[in-house]
Amino acid sequence: MSLLELTDVTRAVRLPDDRLLHILQGVTLSVDAGEHVAIVGRSGTGKSTLLNILGLLDAPTTGQYLLEGVPIGKLSNGTRTKRRGRDFGFVFQQFNLLPGRTALENVAAPLLYARGRQFWSRTRLAAEMLERVGLGDRVDTMPDKLSGGEQQRVAIARALVRGPRVILADEPTGALDVETGGEVMDLLDEIASQTGAALVTITHDLAVAARAERQYRLTEGVLVPISLDTTSDWVGDVPTLVADRSARTERRLPDPAGEAEVLA
Amino acid sequence: MTGVVGAIVEAWGELRIHKLRVLLALIGVACAVTAITGVTALVSMLNQSFKEQTERQSGRVVTLNVNAWSMGENATPPTGWDAEFDRVLERYDITYASRNEWTQAVVRYPDGTRATQVQAVDADLGTINRIVPVQGRWFTDADEEAMAPTLVVNEAFLEAQGLSDLSSHPTVQLGDRAPVTAAVVGVLHDDWVDAEPVAYVLYDQFHRWIGPDGSGMQSGGSGPVVPNPMMPPQVPSMYLWVPTEQSTDLGDQIKRDMQAVAPGWEVDVQDNNYNTGGLDRATKWVGIGVGAFALLLGGLGLVNIALVTVRYRIREIGIRRSFGATSGRVFFGVMLESVVATVVAGLVGVVLAVAIIKNVPVERMFGSGIQDMPPFPVSAALVGMAAAVAVGALAGLIPAIVAVRVKVIDAIRY
Numbered sequence: 001m002s003l004l005e006l007t008d009v010t011r012a013v014r015l016p017d018d019r020l021l022h023i024l025q026g027v028t029l030s031v032d033a034g035e036h037v038a039i040v041g042r043s044g045t046g047k048s049t050l051l052n053i054l055g056l057l058d059a060p061t062t063g064q065y066l067l068e069g070v071p072i073g074k075l076s077n078g079t080r081t082k083r084r085g086r087d088f089g090f091v092f093q094q095f096n097l098l099p100g101r102t103a104l105e106n107v108a109a110p111l112l113y114a115r116g117r118q119f120w121s122r123t124r125l126a127a128e129m130l131e132r133v134g135l136g137d138r139v140d141t142m143p144d145k146l147s148g149g150e151q152q153r154v155a156i157a158r159a160l161v162r163g164p165r166v167i168l169a170d171e172p173t174g175a176l177d178v179e180t181g182g183e184v185m186d187l188l189d190e191i192a193s194q195t196g197a198a199l200v201t202i203t204h205d206l207a208v209a210a211r212a213e214r215q216y217r218l219t220e221g222v223l224v225p226i227s228l229d230t231t232s233d234w235v236g237d238v239p240t241l242v243a244d245r246s247a248r249t250e251r252r253l254p255d256p257a258g259e260a261e262v263l264a
Numbered sequence: 265m266t267g268v269v270g271a272i273v274e275a276w277g278e279l280r281i282h283k284l285r286v287l288l289a290l291i292g293v294a295c296a297v298t299a300i301t302g303v304t305a306l307v308s309m310l311n312q313s314f315k316e317q318t319e320r321q322s323g324r325v326v327t328l329n330v331n332a333w334s335m336g337e338n339a340t341p342p343t344g345w346d347a348e349f350d351r352v353l354e355r356y357d358i359t360y361a362s363r364n365e366w367t368q369a370v371v372r373y374p375d376g377t378r379a380t381q382v383q384a385v386d387a388d389l390g391t392i393n394r395i396v397p398v399q400g401r402w403f404t405d406a407d408e409e410a411m412a413p414t415l416v417v418n419e420a421f422l423e424a425q426g427l428s429d430l431s432s433h434p435t436v437q438l439g440d441r442a443p444v445t446a447a448v449v450g451v452l453h454d455d456w457v458d459a460e461p462v463a464y465v466l467y468d469q470f471h472r473w474i475g476p477d478g479s480g481m482q483s484g485g486s487g488p489v490v491p492n493p494m495m496p497p498q499v500p501s502m503y504l505w506v507p508t509e510q511s512t513d514l515g516d517q518i519k520r521d522m523q524a525v526a527p528g529w530e531v532d533v534q535d536n537n538y539n540t541g542g543l544d545r546a547t548k549w550v551g552i553g554v555g556a557f558a559l560l561l562g563g564l565g566l567v568n569i570a571l572v573t574v575r576y577r578i579r580e581i582g583i584r585r586s587f588g589a590t591s592g593r594v595f596f597g598v599m600l601e602s603v604v605a606t607v608v609a610g611l612v613g614v615v616l617a618v619a620i621i622k623n624v625p626v627e628r629m630f631g632s633g634i635q636d637m638p639p640f641p642v643s644a645a646l647v648g649m650a651a652a653v654a655v656g657a658l659a660g661l662i663p664a665i666v667a668v669r670v671k672v673i674d675a676i677r678y
Contacts, residue, residue: 057586057672078590085588096583096676100281110587112270119266162588 009063038212089159093171290609292562297613300555304644400450421461582675602660610652
């Protein structure tokens with residue numbers, strides 16, 4: 001049984017002119033514990049929507065989403081929210097640190113919604129997590145006094161402090177330079193593998209995606225498995241591919257314009 | 265448990281971070297609580313001042329005033345009046361009572377001897393009428409046993425004696441042919457400008473001095489009775505401080521008792537239990553009105569700032585939702601922020617009210633001092649606090665609903 005399993009998931013929203021906008025179409029994806037999966041795609045292709053659905057921030061219009069074999073559609077809003085806090089850690093492109101709070105308070109913030117030992121030991125746990133991401137000496141520093149890389153490390157510490165089973169990283173290096181981005185990804189990979197958490201990274205940086213064990217491309221709401229290496233680069237709207245690991249699936253999906261040439 | 269504690273911790277954190285906002289929002293609430301508590305306390309003081317001023321004139325509530333009038337020209341003063349007075353006090357367990365007899369005595373002044381108004385009373389009159397001398401002291405029970413009469417006089421009397429204070433322990437000569445020396449132990453404030461000299465003397469002491477038949481009134485010692493055909497016979501009136509709830513029954517019973525020893529006299533008992541509730545109620549409603557209006561303004565300010573702040577904090581709310589904050593928790597948290605803030609403001613308001621009340625220039629404000637300062641109105645403080653919390657909850661309700669209705673995804677991107 002996979003940790004996360006999406007089957008034929010669609011997501012559509014109604015526009016003001018009453019037309020339906022299909023953001024995701026027939027997305028099928030499974031993620032196992034400890035796996036690192038990357039999803040690449042240009043802006044507006046539905047990457048964030050997919051991540052929101054995975055992280056229980058949004059719900060599919062159709063299709064099935066199983067979380068450890070349990071259909072999330074059967075969970076109440078409250079249970080979904082609690083599982084989101086307990087099982088998922090979010091890392092955002094813009095870090096989304098809480099303003100006016102120190103690094104320590106930011107990392108401890110998710111523990112305010114935990115119970116028992118985690119709640120009562122939140123300051124100690126947050127300090128330990130900051131130590132772990134190399135910011136043990138910046139616990140009392142405000143976010144605006146930290147560099148971009150340090151802010152993202154605080155965000156990573158905050159995402160991991162409750163010991164999530166899945167880390168959902170939305171463009172985690174998008175606001176960082178290449179070198180700092182590489183360091184942040186090293187840290188994410190390291191901690192995810194240490195804690196056994198699955199890591200789902202959404203990015204349009206192919207070098208970042210190439211770090212994952214499995215890669216997918218999202219184009220106009222359609223998810224396609226691909227293979228990348230560190231030499232991959234974007235050609236038009238699609239990345240150059242090392243190999244198509246699921247040609248059968250690919251063929252079943254609508255063929256975006258120009259893609260066939262690249263695949264060939 | 266962790267949910268509630270977590271929500272409070274979160275709310276406190278928000279307040280700590282948005283100090284300026286909190287400060288601005290809460291000034292109104294603090295002022296309102298100060299107004300509610302302070303006005304209530306001032307109203308209590310005003311009422312107490314009014315009550316004490318009234319009691320200085322007509323005695324404590326309820327004081328029974330027993331008077332008797334002769335029903336015929338030949339009526340003789342009742343002989344058992346004073347004895348019955350003592351029995352009444354004992355029978356009805358009355359602690360504070362005084363006889364009151366207005367008469368005149370001859371007093372020597374530096375510029376000559378003249379008749380002066382004298383009021384013969386018991387020491388308890390000081391308590392019943394809240395008498396506070398401006399100099400010296402009022403009578404005590406021990407004065408009744410003193411060999412020489414003691415006097416409490418008004419300022420006009422002291423001035424007529426050519427004195428300005430009691431530092432020389434002054435004495436005055438009472439009587440004409442065989443004067444008695446009396447010690448002045450206290451001075452009362454004149455009730456009005458150009459007041460005539462008045463002296464107070466203890467009733468029993470006075471009657472020892474003038475003799476059982478009153479013959480020494482003019483001469484300063486006992487002597488043969490010289491009836492004054494111009495003066496009708498009279499008996500002293502009586503002031504009796506009794507419990508309010510028993511005043512009516514006691515009045516009737518005492519009237520019967522005193523009437524029994526005064527044949528040929530009409531005994532009347534009146535009380536001073538006037539209905540002063542109207543003033544109480546009016547001032548109370550003024551206090552509540554002022555407080556409610558201030559609270560309304562404070563609350564509106566709070567709602568306004570809270571709404572602006574929630575919009576400003578939508579992204580943060582979205583981020584917290586991603587941590588697992590349920591909509592209930594967000595709702596409770598935003599509302600609790602408002603409630604915690606108003607509780608703090610309420611406390612500040614109460615402290616402010618205490619500071620104001622403790623420093624009120626009572627004399628200047630109420631014209632006279634307050635003998636029995638009313639206690640700080642704890643109930644008003646509690647009402648003010650409760651009202652502040654209610655306003656906080658109401659003011660928090662609208663932003664809390666706004667916070668919950670925000671879509672998490674939209675909030676994070678806000």
